[in-house]
Amino acid sequence: MTAVAHREVERKYEVPEGAESGVDWSGLPGYTVSAEAVEHRMEAVYYDTEDMALGRRSVALRRRRGGADDGWHVKFSEVTGRQEWQVPLLRTPDRMPAAVRHLLAGLTGGEPLRPIATLRTVRQVQTVSDAGGDEVAELAADVVEAVDERTGTARSWSEWEVELLDGSIPEERQQEIFDAVESAIFAVGGRPSNSRAKIARALGAEDGAGAPAADGSAQEASSPGERPGRTTGTDATGQKGKQGKKGQKTGQKASQKTEKKTDKTGKKTGKKTGKKGRKAKGTGPEVLRTVLDGLAEQLVLWDFKVRLDAPDAVHQMRVTSRSLRSVLRAAGPFFAGDTAQELDGRLRELAGALSGARDAEVTAELLAGRVAALDGRVGPAAAEVLQRAAEEQSQRAAAAVRRRVTSREHLQLLADVGEFAAAPPLTEECAELSAREAADALVHRALRKVVRVAERGAAAEEAGETAQEQRLEHLHDVRKAVKRVRYVDAVLDRAGFRPGKSLRRAARDAEDYQDALGRVMDSTVVERWLADRAKALQGSGEDRYAVGLLHGAEVSRLHAGAEGGSEVVGVLLSQLRADLA
Structure with missing residues (x-):
């Protein structure tokens, strides 16, 4: 069974009763509308769980019969549109x-x-064609009768839709088509509809019933980290959040109060709290519940994108799993029992399973640049063969990830992370912390980890342990620790909590060195792939010259990166010691 995906670009309109027959399609600038309408009688049954899990996440599922697209349809939101x-x-x-x-x-x-x-729905469809005779859009006049299966409530209405047949055409061209059709619709008193989608009307979301809009357009999440229908923390405008689970109020007004004191973690807090709409009041448990809840939801949403084979989904799911691990580790002293450690281990296994696919993506992305850096010494034919091999490996690795996420173990992990986030087993020590103190503690622990790892590497250098393999292992450990700081800092910021000014500065200082260390680690990935490729070609009769050139250049790049990386870590260590003094 083959699945088909496409971008949906459409607009809805309300037209006065009886005005349909008065629309003059003959004067559309550059376009024509078919004279005869084709009638379709369609039935669409929408599905969701009892707690509307799909609708809360901007996803709709329907089974449609009748019309030109019988089948099961899943609608969802992307940055590029529906x-x-x-x-x-x-x-x-x-x-x-x-x-x-x-x-x-x-x-x-x-x-x-x-x-x-x-x-x-009884639908009357006319086609819109351009000056060359190519069909570019469909105009549908719908009369809808709907039943809310949860309550038995019946609703009916009529509306018009204009949907582009190719949602990938340039926006200027899209606007031109809509402008042409709207000139005729607006001439008879039509107007853009305020209705988000038919399912929203069917469930009463637009007549005061207040039901979740299962089409998803009612509660668009701007990123996988934002949880539709369960907003926590402050939003982008600094406004109060909605009620979280079990009635916990997660949105708090930002305080502008100036204070100088030492918190329960033994560190000085910043002079001002609540800058730019950020929270200054709240509790330590609120911080952890908000952050964990957001990450648990983010993990579920990226799981969905991985199943769709969406671009960058594997990488973002890996980032989310590592962000969860970073918070679990940074907040380790605040969790009672060993559940947090057990989850950390399972998330590490997930991240490991995703690493192969991510490494394959990195290789495929960087290979063309490596070829270009050799100034034509690798011919286009050889470069094309290598690029194709890298991309095929990336596709195989991504397919392996998609198979993994269908396992019972993976689904249980998602469920267990969600359950833990809903009610984390927090200690009395955490309960006594303010939101600022908890945020400080998380960032401080993550930064101290960077210092400890960097100090171990510095000690190894002083002891003469300078073999490239040892240096690369050390750089890898430092980079992981630095990324942990970035993840903790980012999730706190996204949830609306800020640590003190000095800790924010230290976190930024650590993050400044991540790219330099990342380039070294990317080089290890490419070098390993080229070495494996060279071995695979042995005895094959194929030309190994291009692989040899690229591998030699990558070895040189890696050697220089290891030397320079050690210096970067030294500078980073000095900077963090000063920041945390």
């Missing part, structure tokens, strides 16, 4: 395909999907 993923109906149309269940398994947590609304 997307639609489709699979055909089975021989038994009501039966949900396994591909649909697997795609949504992480979002639903294994909970059953049940009908939440049934929409029956």
Whole structure:
């Protein structure tokens, strides 16, 4: 069964009753509308879990019959707009395909999907063509009768839609098409519709019933880290958040109070609190619940994107798993029992499984630049063969990740992370901390880890342990510790909590060195791939010259990176010692 995905670009309109027959399509600038409308009678059944897990996450699932696109449709939001993923109906149309269940398994947590609304639509479709005769859009006049299957409430309405047939055309061209069609619609009193989607109307989200809009457009998440319907912390405007789980109030007004004191972690706090809408009041438990809840949701959303094979999804899922581990470790003293450690170990296994795919992505991304750096010594034919090999390996690695996320163990991990985030086992020590003190403690512990790792490397250098392999291992450890600082700092910032000024400065200082260390680690990935490629070509009869050139250049690059990296770590260590003094 083949799934098809495409970007959906459409606009909705409200047209006065009886005005449909008065629309004059003959004067559209540069476009024509088909004279005869084709009628479709469609039935769409929307599905969700009992707690509306899909709708809360800007995802909609429907089974449609009738019209030109019978099948199961999953709609979701991307940065580029709404997307639609489709699979055909089975021989038994009501039966949900396994591909649909697997795609949504992480979002639903294994909970059953049940009908939440049934929409029956009579659609009159006309096509819009450009001056060359090519069809560019469909104009649909819909009369809808809907039933909210949860309550039995019936609703009906009419609306018009204009949908582009190719959602990938340039925005200027899109606007030109919409402008042409709207000139005729607006001439008879039509106007843009305030309705987000048919399912939103069907569930009463637009008539005061207050139901979650399962189409997802009602509660767009601007990033996988933001949890639709369960906002925590402060939003981008610094406004109060909504109620979190179990009625915990997660949004707090930022205080502008000036204070100088030593907190419970033994560090001086910044002079001012609550700058730029950030929180100054709150509790330590609030910090951890908010941060963990956001990361647990982010993990679920990136799981969905991995299943879709979305660009960068594997990398972002790996970043999220590492962010969770960073918080679990930085907040280690604040968790009772060993559940946090156990989760850390399972998340480490997930990150390890994702690493192979990420390394393959990095190789495929960097290889063209490595070829270009040799100024034509690697011919285009050889470069093309190598690039294709790297991309094929990346695709195989990504496919392996997609198979892994369908396992019971993976789904259980998502569930356990969510359960832990909802009610983390916090100590009495944590309960006594303010939000600022907790944020300080997390960042301070992460920074101290960088210092300890860097000091071990410096001691090894002084002892004469300067073999390249040892240096690279040390640089890798330092980079991991620095990234842990970045992850902790980033999730606190996203949740609306800020550590004191001195700790923020120290975190920024540590992060400044990450790129330099990252380039060295990327070089180790490329060098290893080229070495493996050279071995694979032995005895094959294929030309190994290009691989040899590239590998030699990468070895030189790696050697220089190891030498320079040790100096970078030395400077970083001095900087952090001064920052934390």
